[in-house]
Amino acid sequence: MTTITLETLSKEFDDVVAVNGIDLTVRDGEFLVVVGPSGCGKSTTLRLLAGLETPTDGEIRMDSRDVTGAEPKDRNVAMVFQNYALYPHMTGRRNITFGMNAAGSFTDEEIDRRVAKAAETLDIADLLDRKPQAMSGGERQRVALGRAIVRDPDAFLMDEPLSNLDAKLRIQMRAELTRLHAELGTTTVYVTHDQTEAMTLGERVVVMDDGRIQQVDPPQALYDFPTNRFVAEFIGDPAMNMIDVELEGGAAVHDAFRIPLPAGSAEGETGAGTEPLADPDAGGRRHAVLGIRPEDLHLARERPDLGETTFDATVEVTEPLGDSLLVHCSIGNETVKMGAEPRSSLEPGGAVSVGYDPERLHLFDPETGEAFY
């Protein structure tokens, strides 16, 4: 069992700052997912953990051991890659045992015992005598996982291991990874660009952008309480609606609506508890960005319980998703997305009255993107 600590870790490649001074603790036995858009620095972070890159600055510790400059082989971590990285000319068994044989520190009996255990855990006994070209993508990835677990490492480092699998297999493997983690309890850092994978697999999720950590939280907290606009828009599909408003008289005001805000939020204190949201120099008004997730907007007639404040909208397009209907509608000069009951009858161009869940509004600073609350 291992805790991994990153302290002000940075990695620069020439003029690119791939990882920019991140601080992070991966808890003992935790399944931590790092998610972010392409180029945000997540693979580089993982490669720094594995010892495949040397940091420009900062420190990496495994428990109390400083491994910042340690060779990959001296870290006792096992990597699983997107492209499986299996040797094509070797059988499944040889691929799994290759690293162990190379280290020369295991007896044949011990190797057999570990392979048998991994084969049972991953249900790959019938793949041990096959070469990779005779395996499906999912089977190859199972063998690659087998190679990682036979070494009984202190940590698994996984870089988009499911990306090459088709959608159905990915869902199946996600569940298997969760089961495997529950069984082994090994500290795991898992990198993906796929927010669904991050939300379903992670006990905590790290959102990265531009080489920096934006937020670290359990999945639901990330979804419910994004600390800034980037996280709010990155997590959730379809993305959160963002509408420019003025804060005035305890309400978020737009040409087409006026939404009362919870007491104390608009002209009271911010989440940080210091700065008033209304700017006295602008006559008590202040620009803000109002965030509302599509599923927190409703046809007023379908959710009369949500309160009396509604606004008028015009239906533009509807997208049936099976279990719900996604409605694109215009509110004044904004187009927003809204969830509706799957069989709601709505015509493009039709006028509708839209309500919202007042408990689930978000407000962001238009300049910094930080959440006001």
Ligand code: ATP
């Ligand atoms: P992706 O999901 O596309 O793999 P990522 O979030 O994993 O992206 P990284 O691969 O960590 O991002 O790359 C972060 C930044 O560092 C990018 O701008 C990338 O071009 C740059 N970078 C990564 N490796 C190198 C390298 N060996 N040499 C130069 N620049 C690099």
